[in-house]
Amino acid sequence: MTVRVLSYYPGCSLHGMSREYDASTRLVYRALGIDLRELASWTCCGASAGHSLDQGLAMALATRNLELAAAAGNDLVAPCAACYHRLKLGEKESSSHVTVLHALDVASSSETLDRLRESLRQPLNGLKVVCYYGCLLVRPPEVTGRRDYEDPQSMDQVMAAVEADIRPWSFKTDCCGAGLAVARPDVVRRLSSRLVEMAREAGADCIVTACPLCQTNLDTRQEKRGLPVLYFTELLACALGLEGTESWWRRHMVDPVPVLAKAGIL
Amino acid sequence: MSTAAFALERQAVMAGLSDPMVANRPQIDRIRGVEGLHAELCFSCRKCSAGCPVADDMELAPHQLVRLAAAGLEGEALRSSGIWLCTSCQTCTTRCPNGVDVAGVIDALKQRAAASGVKPGDGRMLAFHRAFLDELKARGRVHEMALMGRYLLRARRLPEDMRLGARMVQKGKIALIPPKKTATGELRHLFERGKGK
Numbered sequence: 279m280t281v282r283v284l285s286y287y288p289g290c291s292l293h294g295m296s297r298e299y300d301a302s303t304r305l306v307y308r309a310l311g312i313d314l315r316e317l318a319s320w321t322c323c324g325a326s327a328g329h330s331l332d333q334g335l336a337m338a339l340a341t342r343n344l345e346l347a348a349a350a351g352n353d354l355v356a357p358c359a360a361c362y363h364r365l366k367l368g369e370k371e372s373s374s375h376v377t378v379l380h381a382l383d384v385a386s387s388s389e390t391l392d393r394l395r396e397s398l399r400q401p402l403n404g405l406k407v408v409c410y411y412g413c414l415l416v417r418p419p420e421v422t423g424r425r426d427y428e429d430p431q432s433m434d435q436v437m438a439a440v441e442a443d444i445r446p447w448s449f450k451t452d453c454c455g456a457g458l459a460v461a462r463p464d465v466v467r468r469l470s471s472r473l474v475e476m477a478r479e480a481g482a483d484c485i486v487t488a489c490p491l492c493q494t495n496l497d498t499r500q501e502k503r504g505l506p507v508l509y510f511t512e513l514l515a516c517a518l519g520l521e522g523t524e525s526w527w528r529r530h531m532v533d534p535v536p537v538l539a540k541a542g543i544l
Numbered sequence: 545m546s547t548a549a550f551a552l553e554r555q556a557v558m559a560g561l562s563d564p565m566v567a568n569r570p571q572i573d574r575i576r577g578v579e580g581l582h583a584e585l586c587f588s589c590r591k592c593s594a595g596c597p598v599a600d601d602m603e604l605a606p607h608q609l610v611r612l613a614a615a616g617l618e619g620e621a622l623r624s625s626g627i628w629l630c631t632s633c634q635t636c637t638t639r640c641p642n643g644v645d646v647a648g649v650i651d652a653l654k655q656r657a658a659a660s661g662v663k664p665g666d667g668r669m670l671a672f673h674r675a676f677l678d679e680l681k682a683r684g685r686v687h688e689m690a691l692m693g694r695y696l697l698r699a700r701r702l703p704e705d706m707r708l709g710a711r712m713v714q715k716g717k718i719a720l721i722p723p724k725k726t727a728t729g730e731l732r733h734l735f736e737r738g739k740g741k
Contacts, residue, residue, distance in 0.1 A: 295712065321730075322685050327680075328677065329632070329651050330655070333651070333652075339680075413631075413632075453597040453635065461666075461695070463708075465598060
């Protein structure tokens with residue numbers, strides 16, 4: 279049963295290195311009755327390269343995608359925090375009436391939370407998690423419209439709905455260094471490995487993310503023994519008992535299977 | 545912070561923003577006064593630099609970049625590597641008590657540095673951004689493998705972490721075959737239009 283139709287902007291990473299985020303988002307939202315319709319001719323949002331080099335171009339790239347969404351007539355959802363941020367800026371500055379949402383906004387609406395609780399097959403209570411939001415999903419509040427930007431709650435609410443054992447920590451919105459990954463991995467390694475270290479100190483079995491760049495950075499820059507880094511949608515698929523999750527785990531650099539198995543989830 | 549930068553900052557502070565000596569200095573396209581950035585409202589509380597994840601790696605920290613921009617003394621800021629290390633995480637902009645868009649000021653510095661042709665303080669990041677836009681323009685969507693190739697051409701060096709790249713290819717995370725082009729004609733038009741500004 280479809281309860282909501284949304285335009286879908288996967289962004290380059292979800293068609294590339296983070297295909298498991300794309301697959302899990304589609305699978306979970308379909309199960310929740312949310313019909314995601316990918317914009318056929320979406321183009322890259324320009325990411326940090328766009329706004330670092332050419333302000334006018336950066337806005338034009340966002341606007342172009344918003345116009346496609348306006349023509350489709352539905353609100354637009356982006357699972358990547360960087361795409362979301364660029365599109366949200368476009369929404370603010372353009373005259374289009376499309377509302378830009380992050381995938382987490384859809385998952386944490388009160389209707390979806392109810393639905394998650396109703397369809398819960400495999401509670402995640404054996405799994406100790408920390409929720410990592412990163413930067414661009416929450417900051418600055420003038421762009422994202424969030425009031426809890428220093429201590430965001432939406433991912434915590436979603437994870438609580440599927441009964442995960444959420445560990446408090448103070449690094450929810452510290453930067454992982456994403457954009458520097460190719461040219462300055464020395465800096466990224468320092469930022470990301472500190473986050474992993476702090477997650478471990480908080481007693482977590484894994485880090486939950488809502489952005490392909492955060493996930494990739496944290497998953498690939500671990501210095502010592504690994505701590506798995508998962509997408510919130512992958513865990514929702516497990517909690518809802520959905521089929522077709524096996525192929526995702528192989529794509530992680532730090533294998534999440536042992537941790538998920540130990541928690542009785544797989 | 546270098547002695548020269550410190551001298552410039554002090555000069556800017558001592559002179560005040562209305563000093564004709566400062567106001568009349570020949571500058572590359574002032575950031576001071578750019579709508580929405582509010583660099584001139586900075587009172588140097590340094591909250592931006594305190595929360596910055598990469599301030600320790602910068603020879604000019606965010607509050608210093610803002611002060612230089614506010615005083616119309618951008619030269620040193622444009623040449624600094626710090627502007628290229630900024631991750632655009634928006635912590636500074638979010639926390640500024642005076643509503644200065646610190647990350648926006650740093651973006652404006654990057655844009656001016658790239659356009660003015662000054663030797664960048666960190667050529668690797670500028671090369672990466674250019675490679676990214678090259679790829680976007682050519683394909684409409686960014687293909688990671690092709691982006692690495694373009695970075696190699698722009699930076700004239702290999703991506704720093706080749707072992708990791710190889711493992712990601714092996715895992716199937718990075719695909720070897722690029723996708724089809726999307727709306728590249730339309731994008732070429734957007735890129736050309738931007739150039740006129």
